[in-house]
Amino acid sequence: MNRTASEIELAERLIGQRPTLEDVARRAEVSKSTVSRVINGEPRVRAAVAERIREAVAELGYVPNQAARSLVTRRNDAVAVVVTEPQNRLFVDPYFDCLLRGIRHELVQHGAQPVLLFIEEQEDYPRVCNFLGGGHVDGALLFSLRADDPLPDLVEQMGLPAVFGGRPGPGSGQRSDVYTYVDADNRGGAREAVRHLVSLGRRRIATITGPLDQASAMDRLDGYRDVLLDTPPRLVAEADFTLQGGADAMALLLDQAPDLDAVFVASDLMASGALRILRERGRTVPGDVAVVGFDDLTPIAEATEPPLTTVRQDIEGMGRLMARLLCDRTSHQPLRKDGAHRLPSVVTPTRLVIRDSA
Amino acid sequence: MNRTASEIELAERLIGQRPTLEDVARRAEVSKSTVSRVINGEPRVRAAVAERIREAVAELGYVPNQAARSLVTRRNDAVAVVVTEPQNRLFVDPYFDCLLRGIRHELVQHGAQPVLLFIEEQEDYPRVCNFLGGGHVDGALLFSLRADDPLPDLVEQMGLPAVFGGRPGPGSGQRSDVYTYVDADNRGGAREAVRHLVSLGRRRIATITGPLDQASAMDRLDGYRDVLLDTPPRLVAEADFTLQGGADAMALLLDQAPDLDAVFVASDLMASGALRILRERGRTVPGDVAVVGFDDLTPIAEATEPPLTTVRQDIEGMGRLMARLLCDRTSHQPLRKDGAHRLPSVVTPTRLVIRDSA
DNA sequence: CTGAAAGCGCTAACAC
DNA sequence: GTGTTAGCGCTTTCAG
Numbered sequence: 001m002n003r004t005a006s007e008i009e010l011a012e013r014l015i016g017q018r019p020t021l022e023d024v025a026r027r028a029e030v031s032k033s034t035v036s037r038v039i040n041g042e043p044r045v046r047a048a049v050a051e052r053i054r055e056a057v058a059e060l061g062y063v064p065n066q067a068a069r070s071l072v073t074r075r076n077d078a079v080a081v082v083v084t085e086p087q088n089r090l091f092v093d094p095y096f097d098c099l100l101r102g103i104r105h106e107l108v109q110h111g112a113q114p115v116l117l118f119i120e121e122q123e124d125y126p127r128v129c130n131f132l133g134g135g136h137v138d139g140a141l142l143f144s145l146r147a148d149d150p151l152p153d154l155v156e157q158m159g160l161p162a163v164f165g166g167r168p169g170p171g172s173g174q175r176s177d178v179y180t181y182v183d184a185d186n187r188g189g190a191r192e193a194v195r196h197l198v199s200l201g202r203r204r205i206a207t208i209t210g211p212l213d214q215a216s217a218m219d220r221l222d223g224y225r226d227v228l229l230d231t232p233p234r235l236v237a238e239a240d241f242t243l244q245g246g247a248d249a250m251a252l253l254l255d256q257a258p259d260l261d262a263v264f265v266a267s268d269l270m271a272s273g274a275l276r277i278l279r280e281r282g283r284t285v286p287g288d289v290a291v292v293g294f295d296d297l298t299p300i301a302e303a304t305e306p307p308l309t310t311v312r313q314d315i316e317g318m319g320r321l322m323a324r325l326l327c328d329r330t331s332h333q334p335l336r337k338d339g340a341h342r343l344p345s346v347v348t349p350t351r352l353v354i355r356d357s358a
Numbered sequence: 359m360n361r362t363a364s365e366i367e368l369a370e371r372l373i374g375q376r377p378t379l380e381d382v383a384r385r386a387e388v389s390k391s392t393v394s395r396v397i398n399g400e401p402r403v404r405a406a407v408a409e410r411i412r413e414a415v416a417e418l419g420y421v422p423n424q425a426a427r428s429l430v431t432r433r434n435d436a437v438a439v440v441v442t443e444p445q446n447r448l449f450v451d452p453y454f455d456c457l458l459r460g461i462r463h464e465l466v467q468h469g470a471q472p473v474l475l476f477i478e479e480q481e482d483y484p485r486v487c488n489f490l491g492g493g494h495v496d497g498a499l500l501f502s503l504r505a506d507d508p509l510p511d512l513v514e515q516m517g518l519p520a521v522f523g524g525r526p527g528p529g530s531g532q533r534s535d536v537y538t539y540v541d542a543d544n545r546g547g548a549r550e551a552v553r554h555l556v557s558l559g560r561r562r563i564a565t566i567t568g569p570l571d572q573a574s575a576m577d578r579l580d581g582y583r584d585v586l587l588d589t590p591p592r593l594v595a596e597a598d599f600t601l602q603g604g605a606d607a608m609a610l611l612l613d614q615a616p617d618l619d620a621v622f623v624a625s626d627l628m629a630s631g632a633l634r635i636l637r638e639r640g641r642t643v644p645g646d647v648a649v650v651g652f653d654d655l656t657p658i659a660e661a662t663e664p665p666l667t668t669v670r671q672d673i674e675g676m677g678r679l680m681a682r683l684l685c686d687r688t689s690h691q692p693l694r695k696d697g698a699h700r701l702p703s704v705v706t707p708t709r710l711v712i713r714d715s716a
Numbered sequence: 717c718t719g720a721a722a723g724c725g726c727t728a729a730c731a732c
Numbered sequence: 733g734t735g736t737t738a739g740c741g742c743t744t745t746c747a748g
Contacts, residue, residue: 030734031735067424067492068725071739108482118474425742426743430723430724
C-alpha cells in the first residue's frame with residue numbers, strides 16, 4: 001500500500017526528521033539507486049522517471065546527506081581555507097581579500113565549496129585538525145604559517161592534500177621540498193626594489209620587514225641584504241605587516257638613523273603607515289626619502305600620497321594557482337601517504353611598478 | 359595472529375588509507391566499541407586499556423571520521439557562519455571583525471568549530487545550501503541579508519537551526535517572527551542620534567543611509583524620520599555601508615543641500631568617508647556641520663578627525679548572543695520542523711556616545 | 717567493564 | 733534502464 005503525500009509529510013513532521021533517499025524513492029515509486037542516479041546526474045534514466053523523482057525531491061525538500069555520501073565516495077566537494085592569523089589582521093588587510101578572490105573563483109569552477117577556518121590561538125589546533133581530518137573537506141589551502149607552525153606536519157601526517165600559500169617553515173628553506181606551495185619570488189622582488197633605490201643614488205637605504213618568523217618576510221629581508229651587504233642593524237626594523245606596525249617602525253628608523261634617504265617596506269599596507277609618519281615628521285617623499293613597497297595592492301598603492309612605487313606580485317593569480325594545484329591533486333586518485341602524488345611547488349615572478357614614491 | 363606495528367603501518371602505506379577505528383582496535387587488541395568509548399571520553403573503561411588504546415591512536419595518527427560519526431549521532435560540532443556580501447566589503451569593514459570575534463569566542467566555548475562561508479553571487483546559493491543541508495554543520499549563523507534573500511526560507515525549510523544577524527526580510531518587519539534573530543535597536547538608536555542633533559540646535563539635518571533593501575538600513579532611516587517628519591528627499595542619500603560610498607553620498611548631499619548643518623550617517627565607516635569630503639569642501643566639523651555615526655567601532659570612531667559622536671551597539675556582544683542562542687537551540691533535542699524549538703529573538707539596546715563631531 | 721551486532725544514508729557493483 | 737546487495741566508519745543498544 002502506498003501512503004499518500006500528505007500522510008508521508010505528516011509522518012515526517014511528527015518524527016521531525018529530514019527526508020532521506022529512501023523517502024524520495026518511496027514517493028516516486030522507484031528504488032533508491034534510481035533516485036541516486038538522478039541526483040548525481042547520471043544519464044541513463046528514463047526521462048519520465050527522472051522527472052517524477054525530481055518532483056518528489058522538490059516536494060519533500062530533500063537535500064542529500066553529504067556525510068553518508070562522502071562515507072562511500074571519499075569526496076565531499078569542499079575544501080578548507082585555513083588562515084593562521086589574528087582575525088583583526090585578516091579583516092583589515094586587502095591582501096587576503098585578493099587572495100581569497102582568486103581561490104574562490106577557481107574553487108567554485110571546480111565545483112568545490114570553499115570553507116574558511118581561522119586559527120588564532122594555540123587551543124584552536126586540535127579542533128581545527130579534527131575538522132580537517134574528519135573528512136569534511138577534500139583538501140586544504142593553508143596560509144600565514146609561522147616558522148614553528150605545527151600545521152604543515154599535522155596536515156601532511158593526516159594525509160590530507162594541501163597546498164601552502166607561501167613557503168612553509170623557516171626562512172632558510174629547509175623542509176620546503178616536502179610540501180606543495182605557491183610563493184612569490186620574494187627575494188628577487190626585494191632585490192629589484194633595493195637595486196632601484198640604489199640606482200636612484202640613495203645611500204642610506206633602510207628596510208621595514210614583516211614578522212621574521214615568516215618565510216616571506218625573511219626572504220624579502222634576504223633580498224635586501226643581497227644588494228646591501230653589511231647593513232647596520234639600525235637600518236632594519238621588524239614590523240608585523242599592519243599599517244600601524246609600519247608607522248611605528250618608520251618612527252623608530254627615523255630616530256635610529258635620521259640621515260636615511262630611502263626605505264624598502266615589505267608590504268604596501270606597512271608602507272602607507274610609513275608614509276604617514278614621514279609626512280608627520282616633515283620629510284618629503286621621494287625628495288628626502290624614497291619609499292618602495294611590496295604587493296602592489298592597487299587600492300592602497302594608488303591611493304597613497306604620493307602613489308607608491310612597489311613590487312607587484314599577482315596575489316589573485318597565486319590564489320587561483322593554489323586552488324588549481326589542490327584540485328589537480330585531489331581529483332586524480334585516492335591519495336597516498338607516501339606522497340607519490342605530490343605536485344611541484346611554484347614560485348611566481350614579481351615586477352617593480354614605478355609610481356611616484358621612488 | 360597479530361600483525362606487528364610495522365606490518366600494519368606498511369599495509370597502510372600501501373593501501374594509502376587513513377586508519378579506522380577498527381585498525382586502532384586491532385592494534386590495541388580490544389573491540390571497536392571500547393575504542394569508541396575511549397575516544398569519546400566515556401569513563402567506564404579500565405585505565406590500562408584506555409592507555410593502550412590512546413597509544414595506538416597516537417601511533418597510527420588516527421583521527422575519527424566525522425562523516426561516519428555524524429551519520430549516527432546527527433551532530434558534528436561545527437556551525438556555519440554565512441555572510442552574504444561581496445567579499446571586498448567584508449574584508450575592509452571592522453564591523454565583521456568585531457562580530458566574528460564574538461561569535462568565535464562563544465562557539466569554541468561550546469566546543470563548536472566555526473566555518474565561514476561566503477555568498478557573493480546568485481550561483482553560490484545552491485552550492486552553499488547543499489553544504490548547509492549536507493549535514494556538515496549543526497546550525498548556521500546568517501548575516502547581511504537583503505530583503506529578497508532566499509536564504510532564510512531555504513535554511514528554515516531544510517530544518518537547519520539558524521540564528522540571523524539582523525532582522526531578516528524587508529524593513530517593514532513582516533515575517534520577522536518566523537525567524538530567530540539578534541538585532542540592535544536600530545530605529546531607537548537613530549532617533550536618539552537625530553534628537554541629539556536637534557537639541558544642538560541644528561535645523562537642516564541630512565542623513566546617509568545604508569542599502570535600503572537591508573532591514574538595519576531601513577530601520578535607521580525610519581528612526582531618522584520618526585524625529586524629522588516630512589524630510590525633503592534631497593536631505594537623504596542612500597549609500598552602501600562602505601567608506602567610499604559614504605564619501606560619495608556626502609558630496610551628493612552637499613550639492614543638493616549646501617545649507618545643511620548636520621548629518622546622521624548610518625555607519626561609522628561611511629561617516630569617516632563623509633568627514634573626508636566635508637574637510638575637502640572646507641566645512642568644519644562640528645562647527646559648520648555636526649556629524650553623528652552609527653556602530654561605535656572604536657578603531658574608526660576614535661581615529662577620525664574630529665573623533666566621532668556615534669550610536670554605540672555592542673557588536674561583539676551580539677555575535678556572542680547569536681552563537682549562544684544557536685547552541686541552545688541545537689543542543690536541546692532533535693530539531694522539529696514545526697518550529698517548536700524556536701527561540702525568541704532579541705533586540706539589544708543602543709547608546710549615544712558623545713565625542714567631538716556633534 | 718567489554719564485545720557483538722545492528723544500523724545511520726548513501727553509492728557502486730552486479731544482476732535482471 | 734532499474735532493482736538488489738553490500739558495505740563506507742562510526743555509535744549504540746544489548747548481552748555477557
